[in-house]
Amino acid sequence: MNRWLFMLPLVVFGVGGLGLYALFVSQADDASFRENLLPELIGFCLEGFFLVGLFTFVQQLRDYYHRREQWLSLRSVLRDFLSHLNLAFLAPDAEPASTSDLESQPLIVHQLMELLSDAELDVETLVSLKRVAISTLPLARDLINIAAQLSTRHMRCWIAIVASIDSLAEADTREQAELPLNELLVRLTEFDSLKL
Amino acid sequence: MHKDYSSEGLLAFLREATLAGRMAPALARSRRAAARVLFAELTEGEAADLRQLSIDALKSRLLNIQGDGLRREVVELYAERLQGALDDYFRFVEAPDSFVSKAVPQAASPRDKQSTKTREERALETVRLSAPGQRPDVIPIPLNKDRVVYLHGIPADLTPKEARKISRVVEALADDAEVDK
Numbered sequence: 001m002n003r004w005l006f007m008l009p010l011v012v013f014g015v016g017g018l019g020l021y022a023l024f025v026s027q028a029d030d031a032s033f034r035e036n037l038l039p040e041l042i043g044f045c046l047e048g049f050f051l052v053g054l055f056t057f058v059q060q061l062r063d064y065y066h067r068r069e070q071w072l073s074l075r076s077v078l079r080d081f082l083s084h085l086n087l088a089f090l091a092p093d094a095e096p097a098s099t100s101d102l103e104s105q106p107l108i109v110h111q112l113m114e115l116l117s118d119a120e121l122d123v124e125t126l127v128s129l130k131r132v133a134i135s136t137l138p139l140a141r142d143l144i145n146i147a148a149q150l151s152t153r154h155m156r157c158w159i160a161i162v163a164s165i166d167s168l169a170e171a172d173t174r175e176q177a178e179l180p181l182n183e184l185l186v187r188l189t190e191f192d193s194l195k196l
Numbered sequence: 197m198h199k200d201y202s203s204e205g206l207l208a209f210l211r212e213a214t215l216a217g218r219m220a221p222a223l224a225r226s227r228r229a230a231a232r233v234l235f236a237e238l239t240e241g242e243a244a245d246l247r248q249l250s251i252d253a254l255k256s257r258l259l260n261i262q263g264d265g266l267r268r269e270v271v272e273l274y275a276e277r278l279q280g281a282l283d284d285y286f287r288f289v290e291a292p293d294s295f296v297s298k299a300v301p302q303a304a305s306p307r308d309k310q311s312t313k314t315r316e317e318r319a320l321e322t323v324r325l326s327a328p329g330q331r332p333d334v335i336p337i338p339l340n341k342d343r344v345v346y347l348h349g350i351p352a353d354l355t356p357k358e359a360r361k362i363s364r365v366v367e368a369l370a371d372d373a374e375v376d377k
Binding site (some may be wrong): 084087126129130172176 | 222225229243265270318326327
């Protein structure tokens, strides 16, 4: 359902209230509040405007948090990939990124993409990433329906991510591993950029 | 003279090591951060005397309790840093006057994309990368060039008696005509 449709009652009550108020002011005199239905109608419009507005706001907020939770569920599946990459590029004696940052900060994915374009991962990290891909693949596939609940674009993007994980799980050479890994990060960037 | 092997002593040593010029500031800082995280699960005995501490046991305790918040690979990294800190601290307690911090071997860092690799390095990479795809619970037995038999579900604590039982079942499946020839 289009979220602008929620705004329609607000507009009706708002415009109606303002129109009635303008009408009331235009013919106001000393006896305006007696035997006159206009003030009552204006009050009704004000009540409607605030109540509908409040309920719409609460509903939208709850909807947003629910969608955000679903998004975080999907994002947390890919945490181990980002974690291994983060440690692979970690400077000596530097602190690794926090778990919550890895799960929710798109900026980290951008940084990892830049680092990956300039440098080559050591074989141990590639093996770890392949292991993560093998263990994550069934779960990532199961979560396609969660992505579908967010939007069609989220679902398409998630299916592409699953395909990258699948390719990484099948990789037997460095080239076969690096290509899907890059694709995974690019698709994850796209996934992050989609509006909730 | 009383020698302090407690966790508090280690943290104080790491705090003062930088000021005294015994250790690089970044190294001391990273070790302190690692120690703080891992010491959250110390027993009283371990906290009082770090010589009793088994880092592997501490790692598994942390992963069991904080598995949700602390990632396995980060625990491994912190454990390495704590091990380095403990080695240095014990040497410092034993001989404070002659103490010099040991350089820790760093993990292999990502190489430049332009760097070339030998054929052996490439072959080794391929072998290492193809290994995780093979299931550890499936044992391949090559019979000849085109025939491989896979054993699955062999328990880790298989006894010789059980192995003989399995072999008898396999022998019963063999074609007797081959033996007569």
